Amino acid sequence: MNWEQLLSLKRYGDTHKRLRKEQDETRLGFEVDYDRIIFSSEFRSLQDKTQVIPLSKTDFVHTRLTHSLEVSVVGRSLGRKVGQMVLEKHPYLRDVHGYQINDFGAIVAAAALAHDIGNPPFGHSGEKAIGEFFKTGEGRYYEDQLTKKQYEDLCSFEGNANGFKILTESRQGRIGGLRLSYATLGAFTKYPKESLPKKPTSHIADKKYGCFQNDKAVFEEVAEELGLIKQTEDNDVRYSRHPLAYLVEAADDICYTIIDFEDGINLGLIEEEFALEYLINLVRDSIQTKTYNALQSTHDRLSYLRALAINTLINETANSFMAHEDQLMSGEFSKALIDCSAYEAQIDDIIKISINKIYQSAEVLDKEIAGYTVINELLNTFTKSVINNIRGELSNLDKLILKVLKPNIDLSKASVYDNLLSVCCYVSKMSDSNAMLTYQKLRGNHL
Numbered sequence: 140m141n142w143e144q145l146l147s148l149k150r151y152g153d154t155h156k157r158l159r160k161e162q163d164e165t166r167l168g169f170e171v172d173y174d175r176i177i178f179s180s181e182f183r184s185l186q187d188k189t190q191v192i193p194l195s196k197t198d199f200v201h202t203r204l205t206h207s208l209e210v211s212v213v214g215r216s217l218g219r220k221v222g223q224m225v226l227e228k229h230p231y232l233r234d235v236h237g238y239q240i241n242d243f244g245a246i247v248a249a250a251a252l253a254h255d256i257g258n259p260p261f262g263h264s265g266e267k268a269i270g271e272f273f274k275t276g277e278g279r280y281y282e283d284q285l286t287k288k289q290y291e292d293l294c295s296f297e298g299n300a301n302g303f304k305i306l307t308e309s310r311q312g313r314i315g316g317l318r319l320s321y322a323t324l325g326a327f328t329k330y331p332k333e334s335l336p337k338k339p340t341s342h343i344a345d346k347k348y349g350c351f352q353n354d355k356a357v358f359e360e361v362a363e364e365l366g367l368i369k370q371t372e373d374n375d376v377r378y379s380r381h382p383l384a385y386l387v388e389a390a391d392d393i394c395y396t397i398i399d400f401e402d403g404i405n406l407g408l409i410e411e412e413f414a415l416e417y418l419i420n421l422v423r424d425s426i427q428t429k430t431y432n433a434l435q436s437t438h439d440r441l442s443y444l445r446a447l448a449i450n451t452l453i454n455e456t457a458n459s460f461m462a463h464e465d466q467l468m469s470g471e472f473s474k475a476l477i478d479c480s481a482y483e484a485q486i487d488d489i490i491k492i493s494i495n496k497i498y499q500s501a502e503v504l505d506k507e508i509a510g511y512t513v514i515n516e517l518l519n520t521f522t523k524s525v526i527n528n529i530r531g532e533l534s535n536l537d538k539l540i541l542k543v544l545k546p547n548i549d550l551s552k553a554s555v556y557d558n559l560l561s562v563c564c565y566v567s568k569m570s571d572s573n574a575m576l577t578y579q580k581l582r583g584n585h586l
Contacts, residue, residue, distance in 0.1 A: 140468045142225065142232055144366035145381060146242065147322050151307065151315030151357070160237030169245035172323040173211075176253045179317060181305050182207075185255060187570035189262035189506075190399070201402055203255050209398060211252040213449060214390035218247030220457035221386060228461070243383070249319070250326035250387045257302025259567035260574040261510030268514040269296035269563050277519050281526075281559060289556040291334040292351050293563065299330055299349050301567050307357050310549070325365045325381035329388055331358075332370075332377040342473040343388075344380045353557060368470045379470025382460075389456045392477040397448050400489050401441050403497040411437055415444065417492065421485045422447040455480055510571075513578040517566050520581055525550065525558040 148157035148168045162168055176182055185203035201209075222243025225232065232238045259265030272278040273293040282290050292300070306324065307316040319327075330349040339345050350358040355376055362369075368379040400418070403409040418441075419426060425447050434440045459479045466472035480486060497503065524540040527533050528550060533541070541550060547568075548561045569577065 140366050140368060140379070140382070140470070142229060142238075143236060144364070145322065145325065145383070146232075146236075146238060146246070147320065147325075147364055149321045149364055150318045151309075152318070158237070159242070162237070167242065167245060168320050169242055169249060169323060172249035172317075172319045173245065173252060175317045175319065176249060176256070176306075179256075179305075181256050181568060182253070184568060184570045184573075185258075187572050188255075188258065188260055189265075189510075189571055190402075201398060203258060206394060206398070207252055207255050210254060210387075210390045210394045211248045213393055213453060214251030214387055215244040215248035216453050217244075217386045217390055217457055217460075218383065219244035220453065221383075221460050224457065224461045225464075228464075246320075246322050246326050247383055247386045247390070249323045250383070251390045253302060253306060253323075253327055254329075254387055254391055255298065255302070256305055257300065257567065258298040259296075259301075259514070260569050260571040261507060261514070263298075264507040264510050265514060265567070266296055266298055268511045269518065269567070270294050271511070272515055272518045276515060278522060278559070281522075281555060284555045285559075286352070286556075288333060288335045289352050291337070292556075293559060295334055295337070295348070296563055296567075297330075297334070297348055298567070299328070299347060300334075300351050300354070301564055303328060303350050303358065304354050304564060305568075307354065307361075321361050321364045322381075322383075324361050325367065326383035326387055328358075328361075328381065329384050331362060331367060331380055331384075333375065336375065339377070340473075343475055344473075345377070350376065351560060353560065370470070380467075382464070382467040385467060385472070385476050386456070386460065389452075389476045392475060393449055393452045393456070396477075396486055396489055396493075397445055397452075399493050399497060401445055403493060404437070404441060406497075408500050409492060409496045414492070415440060417485070417489050418444040418448055421482055421489070422451055425451060452477070452480065452482070455482070510574075513574050514566060516578050516581060517569075517574065518562065521562045521566070522559055525562055526555065529553060529555065529558060 148159060157168060185207055188203040190201040190203050190206045219240050222240040225243065226238065226240060259269060261268070273281070278293065305316065306319055306327065309315055328349045330344055330347040332345060332348050333350055333352065333355060334348040359376060362378045365381060367381060370377045370379060400414065404411055404414045422444060431440065431443060434443055456476050459476050460467065463472050477486065520540060521544060524537040524544065525548070527537045528541060544550065544565065547565050552558060566574070
């Protein structure tokens with residue numbers, strides 16, 4: 140791969156090449172990406188989607204929205220640091236093509252801002268609930284009407300692939316989706332493959348998948364424009380990662396490791412003194428003991444340690460990126476950058492505590508169980524109606540349901556797969572509260 144292609148400013152529908160040196164410096168193309176994402180309705184819905192605590196009404200606990208904003212800030216810093224080092228190593232990118240340090244930061248910031256835009260309500264349990272509906276629930280009866288890859292898209296419903304759809308899918312009045320630059324779309328795509336074969340290698344880019352079957356053409360166009368390396372000689376869609384996708388992933392890893400831990404302390408799920416000691420172990424080389432000891436409140440101590448920890452991991456991740464640049468550019472780097480950290484042991488300790496004390500707390504588990512029930516009911520009702528519509532076997536209830544779905548789903552398609560996937564994507568766009576409210580309406584409990 141080469142940086143000139145990887146930093147492509149091309150957007151869907153472009154007929155002429157966009158050159159960096161011809162960009163308006165007051166509003167660069169990569170910065171336009173950020174604006175389009177942040178003003179989208181799908182991004183706004185993240186304000187009421189689970190990050191750690193489902194349906195939490197506590198004002199200091201993160202939602203998907205605040206998490207995404209913080210990941211974007213970290214991603215911007217990572218991108219700028221890496222951009223500075225890349226331009227020092229490859230000055231022709233600046234001198235000949237006009238790329239600047241902030242271009243790297245803008246690409247990573249925009250991709251990081253969108254990294255959770257495709258996640259269903261109720262966190263990762265929402266993804267699992269959609270998949271379970273088709274693997275073991277009512278949805279399993281559609282298996283014989285689908286190809287293996289189509290069925291796998293549903294059984295392993297993936298927020299990353301749904302995010303790519305949201306960013307790129309054409310609809311009336313919005314051709315090409317948000318029309319982001321291909322560089323940002325590449326950095327967004329952590330898993331540049333289709334759903335099958337499942338985990339063909341141990342490479343981190345093969346861990347999940349990043350595009351649904353009906354988005355393959357757009358996905359391959361983006362990959363070819365960016366010069367991503369095709370990883371298979373057959374018709375399967377599987378490419379190497381865009382190198383900047385590793386920075387988006389690292390920004391997310393840094394934030395959920397440190398900030399989810401902080402939420403656990405604020406909620407009282409993790410004892411303060413016990414938890415602070417783990418954070419101190421992470422920043423022992425940079426902590427100013429006198430400054431820290433002068434802090435009186437838990438909030439101030441957490442804020443100080445959080446800032447130090449994030450800054451420490453940003454610097455180390457940027458240096459790790461450059462140390463492995465050749466492998467990243469050849470598609471051979473096979474693990475997350477944070478897994479190369481000198482602080483891996485401290486990070487693992489924090490994650491283990493978060494799993495035991497936060498992610499498996501009674502409050503989280505109870506509401507995740509409720510999320511399974513809600514999503515199963517929504518999918519069961521909506522999929523029956525759209526399939527009965529294809530078959531011409533609509534009941535009166537189906538007709539009412541379709542009036543609700545019609546503004547959100549293209550009901551003109553005759554494909555079973557397209558209709559089922561459209562229902563999944565519609566449900567996945569719901570906020571936690573909207574999903575709960577819709578569920579209650581379907582059960583006649585909100586009249």
